[in-house]
Amino acid sequence: MTQLTNQTDGQADGPLEEIAAGFSRPLPQGIAPEDLVDYYRRMITIRTIDERIWMMNRQGKVPIAASGQGHEAAQLGALLAAEKDGNCFHFPYYRDLSIKMGAGLTPTQVMLSFMGKEGDPYSNARQFPLQGADLAHNVIQTSNVVAAQLTHSVGYALGCKMQGDDQVIFVYFGDGASSQGETHEAMNFAGVHRLPVIFICENNGYAISVPQRMQMAIGDVANRAEGYGFPGIIVDGLDLLASYEACREAIPHARREGPVLLEMKLERLMPHTTDDDDSRYRPREEIEAVRERDPVVSFGNFMLEQGYLTEEQEEEIRAEARRAVNEATDFADAAQPPDASNLHENVYAP
């Protein structure tokens, strides 16, 4: 039996600190220290590339990027649980760099994509970076129309069920996306048919500039799950292990009993995209306070404090990430964009 229960009651506006389980606990089920080192390495590489993308944008070489900074722990926790399970599929949105890259792309592939070059694994530079599909790693993101992916994930789950495959489908979306009618429609249908979908709301409190209080009259998106007949759970999205644990429990539940909504409370550390200026709508003190809650820093501290990494090993991981990202950047910078003759290809499938 699953242990999932609706844990949202009475936590409507509780500060994140109370929700966080903290780092002083034993390793969760199914996790070995090597997994943590592996995932810390991925996290650092992803953060390094995320920071590099901003630099390249300012140099005019990356036209646009939605930063995943602040969302890494939530996404990588989900990915870790999905990888451990071994039969999951992902429908991410534009802020899910850690899902897409973490799932197995090389820094070079990622850089090619951000610079709009031939060899972008998602769409060969037809779309914004890392949008399209990476079937080799079980990921589809057809667009960046907010919330369009939710019905896709549910339909995909329906297809799995019809084909007798017990694959579990993860779909990711923001707090703003939770307002869309399609989000409601997708959850409603998934609930009716008890489809194996894990809805992950990455709640960073903003939809571009619009704060959550203008987006909805409630404190917790998780509460909505009750209206669809499945559990909704609040998760500390700044804690990789908390995200992992919630997803690890959600996977068998999804398989046996149907959907789960996980609301990952987290922070957007950067402006909405490279085109955004968040000082127009976010007080400076808030931006600074948020930066103190960086999940990459806290996961690093945890790794050191718990003795999973020495200072030297940690520094080595960073140096290796810098090296790989430098190399990827140089390679992508020198690479060619797709030939103009590609314009007419693949409008229709054969």
Next chain:
Amino acid sequence: MAVKSVIEAVREAMREEMQRDERVFVLGEDVGWRGGVFLATQGFIEEFGPERVIDMPLAEASIMGIALGASFRGMRPIPEVEFADFLWPAVNQLIGEAARVCYGTNGSVNAPVTIRIPYGGGIRGGLFHSQNVEAYFFHTPGLKVVAPCTPYDAKGLLKSAIRDNNPVVFLEHKKTYRLVRGDVPEEEYVLPIGEAEVKRPGQNITVVSYGLMVHYCLEAAEQLAAEGVADVEVVDLRTLKPLDTETVLESVKKTGKLLVVHEDNITGGVGSEIAALAADQAFDYLDAPVARVCGPDVPTMPFAQTLEDAYMPSTQKITEALRNLAAY
């Protein structure tokens, strides 16, 4: 050969495709025990069960979006919209998403979804049960758009649509459902998407049309022939996208005169593109300006009989336009 109605042909096409391919399934409002509002899926839930005949919650965006997601998984869904007029909530998933899937993934994912849409007026349906929606999809690369007018064409083309690896908008004119009957072979056949058909050969004037209007055009052509005014060739597009430009141009080059007929609004309609095609590629062959008999630019045919008649192209309006062309 047996004589069947359009709705029977549609039903048969789906049933046969569901029998031959387990990946095919239908989803929509009331498609289960009710058998669909027009009974297109009558008997399906009994034959194929509720897993493959899904009564959907009343939410069109999810009907299209879930069909799309299932198609990513290799299924071949046939979503049904009850009336074209109720399609708009699904348009994000159809135009925004489905049309761009293959292109936006550089060919790694495709979307074999056939969305069936009963459309069209002349049935006292008023503003919200009469709409013509084809121009929006005709304009959209990545979609195919099919609009048959006979039971034979409907069956053969629907089977092709279901087997096609692209999203196909399948437009069924409601007024033809029971009004139009015709021969349908007992044996298996499919008709290729993208081929127009000359429904009546003629020498003097070309009329290009699709859907219900083809029947009115044929009536008008017979009338003019009987009067000895003109020998009219009637081209039924059958598929709007991809457009069979070859058949249209061949006919126009032969006759030198072109009339386009559709009940959809005249501005920016399919007829505008046909006229542009003739101007672009058959200019030297034209002996008269291209003429159009189309719905006027009002939102849809209104409910009152007088207003609906005023809106709808009719055999009489077509005959008049043909007389003018003949005299030119």
